[in-house]
Amino acid sequence: MTDFAATRAQFVLPEGVIYLDGNSLGPLPKAAADRVARTVRDEWGEMLITGWNRAGWMAQPSVLGDRIGAMLGAPAGSVVLGDTLSVKVYQALAAALQMRPDRKVILSDSGNFPSDLYMAQGLVAGLGKGHELRVVAPEEVADAIDEDVAALMITEVDYRTGRRHDMPALTAKAHAMGALAIWDLAHSAGAVPVDLTEGKADFACGCTYKFLNGGPGAPAFIYVAPEHLDRAQPALSGWLGHEAPFAFDPDYRPGRGIERMRVGTPSVLQMAALEAALDIWDGVEMASLRKAALALGDLFIAEMRARRPELRLATPEAHAMRGSQISFHHPQGYAVMQALIARGVIGDFRAPDILRFGITPLYTTEDDIRTAARTLSEILDQTLWDRPEYHKRAAVT
């Protein structure tokens, strides 16, 4: 059993704040401040250029990639850090399309994060070869996989509703139809048990600043199934993905295995923060975490159902279909969330009408959930959102 009081003690949690937005940006691990300061002063400051080797900066995308891979059922050498999630989605998708040259359809769903859809649209437009991004409702994905599909591109957990797809089943269907499966794990990594090997994903990617707590701007990761490693072309063929980056050859030759998915200089300060965040995960059993997250989610649902039965749940109740967030619909969702935040309960609003609360047992307690539910209920008793200042749309939430 994981000791969640001990993990909670490892985070900075501001006084008076109940933080249910770790699915957008995880809080600061206490050790990260020192770790970053050490990288700045002792590595950059003292080692200067030699830090690339002496401090291990150059190897860090693979070293930390392997640590994240181990949390996701990915073998060593199949995950590497770098860039942002959108860029990694682009690389996975471009590689998949090249591996299915006779097919023209990218299949995704309307619950996918828009940036994934946008990157696909940009790739399709850039290629100009008649590819099509086909977007169906989340419930219709399985039936929509046919022999025209080159790549299935799905975010496992819906960023708005928290609905979770069945990765092994959809991947199996994709493979049966000759398609490749790309999984975006933005709301999965550190949130739900994932086994990329068992699930037979062809590609996966995710970000590290949500449930993994790597900090604002932490790098993304990409996974390529071992059987594809030597065939997948990186599309963004940067020097650090070259077989011999420091030979400065004029011609690109993809590096060995997952290294080829590297592009340019890694973000050293961000990786230092992420490393400290991953240390916390070393002591966490995913099964314990999942059990605790489901219990906290069930508690939130029960509390709101008792207090506000008219509030419409957006998240599936069935455990197997749920990620690690609880969302509700509310027509004045933006105003309600602003009022909540003003009272120290931080969740977020997602257009058009979603109140979203991340469930993160590493630092969220039952008391937090009870207080959040009580506060939300009180706000719904009032009509705060009739005030005009709550009607402005958030620039950023």
Place this chain on the structure above:
Amino acid sequence: MTDFAATRAQFVLPEGVIYLDGNSLGPLPKAAADRVARTVRDEWGEMLITGWNRAGWMAQPSVLGDRIGAMLGAPAGSVVLGDTLSVKVYQALAAALQMRPDRKVILSDSGNFPSDLYMAQGLVAGLGKGHELRVVAPEEVADAIDEDVAALMITEVDYRTGRRHDMPALTAKAHAMGALAIWDLAHSAGAVPVDLTEGKADFACGCTYKFLNGGPGAPAFIYVAPEHLDRAQPALSGWLGHEAPFAFDPDYRPGRGIERMRVGTPSVLQMAALEAALDIWDGVEMASLRKAALALGDLFIAEMRARRPELRLATPEAHAMRGSQISFHHPQGYAVMQALIARGVIGDFRAPDILRFGITPLYTTEDDIRTAARTLSEILDQTLWDRPEYHKRAAVT
């Protein structure tokens, strides 16, 4: 006149080290350590998700982009930070090819940094439309610009020799032939006076961890000429380049102006370090810096010529053709550089035979240059590089 003693005092310069590698990684600005610590503790730690607005993280790529733009003769709203230089080269090149759909040639030179060539090769292969990357010698670029060229893609200052191209002249030739000009300013920004407006560059990009001293993994920047801003397609069409990122529309619509070149979440900790680095530049006149850099470079050349007349200079002596580094050829260059570093003079080696020394008046003094020249001369007197341990190729230099 810029007071270079005052700028030097703003850097951490380790005892006993003469640092002539600021063209690879600039040293730590003293203020950066505190600035990063504040971002970690007071912003990430205390503001959590609200830091995106309250601490200005979301706006920072444009705010700092404008500050860098101002150093490069670029108007406000034409430069934005993000990703790595390789990714920004890809975006510029993809946009340029789309703007010249009837042309198939990307023209570059063999002095370009390999990653730029690799990114072009990846783009050409991915497009599969018969584009060609044509690479000529640096001296042959002007004559090779013809009416088949869609885009000229050149790094202004050669990373090995320090040879500087004539940006206005080559750009004028490109325009006369109907081509677009993309300039990589990796070894220009903070190194030599650049005026993108006067030079009529169509696109430019660069990195911020070399002469600008933004730290390891600092973000890249991209410039798009104002007249192209509404036509240039970003290729990597991520959500933060969308016209309304937080509307979460299913369809991509490019954002206004340079904002469309943003892709994913910016690296907040890296930007904090860069901001502190840019503060130092506020007090620097580029004309003073250039004058001082040329004088230091001339001194290095003169010292070596007096001591070691057989050492072959790789950098053009003519000021107009020189960036801000001095390079020499030496058949045992790797071994010589290892010996220099062991004695506290840090430059770097670039295959096949280049000893490279960055000239950075912000913190490099005449005494530094004299000591470096004396030390290099002493090493060349010895035959240290006959030892086998110096014959291994650097993994990273």
